[in-house]
Amino acid sequence: MDIGLEVPTATDALVDEAIALMRDARVAVLTGAGVSTDSGIPDYRGEGAPVRTPMTVQTFLASDRARKRYWAGSHLGWRNFGAAQPNRGHLALAQLEAAGSVAGVVTQNVDGLHRRAGGRHVVELHGSMDRVVCLQCGQRYARQAIAEQLELLNPSIDLDTAIRPAPDGDVEVDDVDAMEIPACTVCGGVLKPDVVFFGEFVPVTTFQAAEALVTSSDVLLVAGSSLVVNSGMRLIERARRRRLPIIVVNRGVTKGDSRAAVKIDAGASQTLIAFADALAGSTAPAGTGTGTPEGSRT
The missing domain is CATH 3.40.50.1220 (TPP-binding domain)
Structure with missing residues (x-):
């Protein structure tokens, strides 16, 4: 065959x-x-894999700006990452x-x-990038629902900008200060993709x-x-x-x-x-x- x-x-x-x-x-x-x-x-360590500094859970939790940087990049990258087929x-x-x-x-x-x-x-x-979890109350959301909220909160984001995808769906983004990120609709807590970040168990x-x-x-x-x-x-x-x-x-x-x-x-x-x-x-x-x-x- x-x-x-x-x-x-x-x-x-x-x-x-x-x-x-x-x-x-x-x-x-x-x-x-x-x-x-x-x-x-793309993979993390194979020939030609991009050299990048991964987001650690400590950095993500430490500052609002770090979370904005992560969500800005992840939101842009999600279009390519989420569209990948088996x-x-x-x-x-x-x-x-x-x-x-x-x-x-x-x-x-x-x-x-x-x-x-x-x-x-x-x-x-x-974990999986198609899910999002609240770090305070544990409420889980479909990633697409959070992506739609991000689009509503940030209408100026150019989703047609050239994207260099990374293995976890992230990309590099320079200006994130104007980024607005949604909070948990149940308790107002911090949302995080339902994946194990570097530094987590x-x-x-x-x-x-x-x-x-x-x-x-x-x-x-x-x-x-x-x-x-x-x-x-x-x-x-x-x-x-x-x-x-x-x-x-x-x-x-x-x-x-x-x-x-x-x-x-x-x-x-x-x-x-x-x-x-x-x-x-x-x-x-x-x-x-x-x-x-x-x-x-x-």
Whole structure:
């Protein structure tokens, strides 16, 4: 079957070895930014990734101006970030889950694309940009609703300005002093995207759900992550302690390579499609969430 994205010949034996480990097994999947690059969302650490200073939770909480700067950039970037579509790698994983090969996906991404691809058991370790939470009362909002409020409060914002998207939906913005940001309609509290900022911890219940998925599975597949983020390595360690085979698919070196039973140095999308073709009987629909298969680093 011509799937349009071919795994390099040099990796064929490794792909076959990984498929053999996953066949008739319960597979937990851990994904990183490399899974979403084919949807047009740049990664943090791959070749060509923008050099930027991330917003920390301490900075966000420290000043009203910092929050204005964040929301101004995030509002502009949301148009591109929110419009991204699941690519064939996302669809391949959803297909594998529907076929019973994949038990669920733990993702470090905040783009919501696994859910939109049809994933039914998705643990979003770092939250999702399509939700907003009040830091005072915990009220949650759809991101689109907050975007509409921002547009009403700031009619002079030029949404057609050139945007350089970043992995968390942010962009760089120079002048934010005139920016007005909405408050919680329930208590008047500070609103924040429902994601884990730098300097925050993954919620305990979220990590427990991820850990339960990994420890109840037979194999751990890591796709598109360099495993630099500590939460990912903690899950690798849980799998190692249970002597689960670990498969790593990523362009370039990862922190988990020494623990991997199989390491495939290739793009996430085409490799996941190959897995779906072998284990689920067919590939993810061609032409959905196109993009190139080149960028799969984090």
